Amino acid sequence: MSRPQEDVMPSGRFSVARLLEERGVSRREFLAFCSAVTAAMALPATMVPKVAHALDKVQRPPLVWMEFQDCCGDTEALLRSANPTVGELVLDILSIDYHETIMAAAGHQAEATLEKTITDYKGKYLCIVEGSIPMKDGGVYGCVGGKSHLDRARQVCGSAAATIAVGTCAAFGGIAAAVPNPTGAVGVTRAVPGATVVNLPGCPCNADNLTAVVVHYLTFGKLPAMDGHGRPLFAYGKRIHDNCERRPHFDAGQYVEHWGDDAHRKGFCLYKMGCKGPATFHNCPTQRFNEKVSWPVASGHGCVGCSEPQFWDTSPLYRRLPNVPGFGIEQSADKIGLGFAAGVAGAFAIHGAMNALRKDKEPTDDHQQGED
């Protein structure tokens, strides 16, 4: 079967659509994927042909996947589903140049590949970062191939066309950056201020959102519109609480009080169990995970707010409000506040009692202004 000439790119690389075809993805599956990803990007259905056309034509950009202080959870989330989806294949096709966890090469060979990609495709390759970057003490707390994470991040992200920070650690420092942050961990934006970064926080990041960002980049040649934290609006533009299927129970005042109680079995709202949906922006309720099977709140556990900055320090898993700084974790904001109000009331009650004993009463009250 002969192929149209334009499928073969000057560099010998092939279009995304053709690579998919070679991996056994039918045209029908490919178009279904284009519709799903267009919907994920919150674009109208009329954009589907444009996305399909772009993927038909576009040359796969070289891509490197850097791991810093991470748990590999984003890689795992991407690789571990039962049936590889078209989305995973798109990423798979893209990510062959360098990925410490899944690449076959090792040692100097692996580092040479990275070096080659970032010099040959300077300013053209995509970079995905997983994990936070330790900045303290000159970045001595993490190194690969004899170079600190910080130096590698500056070198690789600094000359990438765009960097996608996947997971909360790469976006905001994440768990490694939790107080007292011993390694001075930060996200890519802080470590490499000049880099073009899009943040996909989440613990782990939803692979569908990653696919959608990549496809957006391939289709439009630029990163999607972002919010104040550098997160794409299509995925982080709405609060979980505002799209949650348990929201009617929240508004009705029906809450789970204990794990496994009647309300829990009936699927009531998890607000009082510490759900962070009201403070978290993510498309979990609509995009869901593992091919839309479920998401945390649907499975009966409150949202932990994993895609928000400083989530580990400000989102105790089973209490709604963070700990009050300077007080032990047993003290809730209400206990401290009520203690304070009671203290004030007590102090003034004593003051009032002492005033009642003052000898300044009528009818001898004849003082004038300023008199003692």
Add this chain to the structure above:
Amino acid sequence: MQAEHHCKFKQYIWELPVRWCHWVNVLSIVVLAGTGVLIGNPVFIGSAPQSYLMGWIRFIHFVFAYAFAVSVITRMIWTFQGNCFAGWREYFPFLGVAGRAEMKKVFQYYTFQRKHPPETVGHNPMAATAYFAVFLLYWFMILTGFAMYAEHAPGGTMHSLLRPVYAIMTTQTMHLYHHLVMYLIIGFVINHVYSAWLMDIKEKGGEISSMFSGYKFTTGEYAVCKSRFWDFFPWKNKP
């Protein structure tokens, strides 16, 4: 022994906007704290799926939040429009020598080192200093409150206007401090109502009723004064 009786002058102190703003604030703070506590710790027993309890409580919180914000802003504008007892300078008595001296007397009275409180025509200088602090708390509540509120529509006008708030606080931090500062305001109210009661008894100038009628009873007569924007300059002292 015959008690000496002084003639007292009836003096118009609190103009209408001051009184209205005060009582609108009081009402909204009471409602906001009541609904706020329920938002923070909902205790609804036997609520049915078709009810809209939390929905209404939040709605009431937001309606009074708007009333409160409008009232606070109105009162701030009035500091440049009303009489000098309402003027912005009242809130910084510690900036002037005379104010500091008065403040010291009030402090001595409160700590039982002085038998009688000094007569205050406008705000008592210690109280005025506290009002300034309370105004800062008001603004904290308004900014964090509207910042949490605007999160239902990110990218909207209100959300964009409040960008500086999001830059310094995470949403969780806003919830925590919005909750905690309520207790600071409650602490102030306890102190404030107690002091108003105490001064009403001790000064006998009609302190509490003055916030309803506008009139206080003073031992001297004071000229009607005006607060103007250029009072902002320290060499322009109030009459």
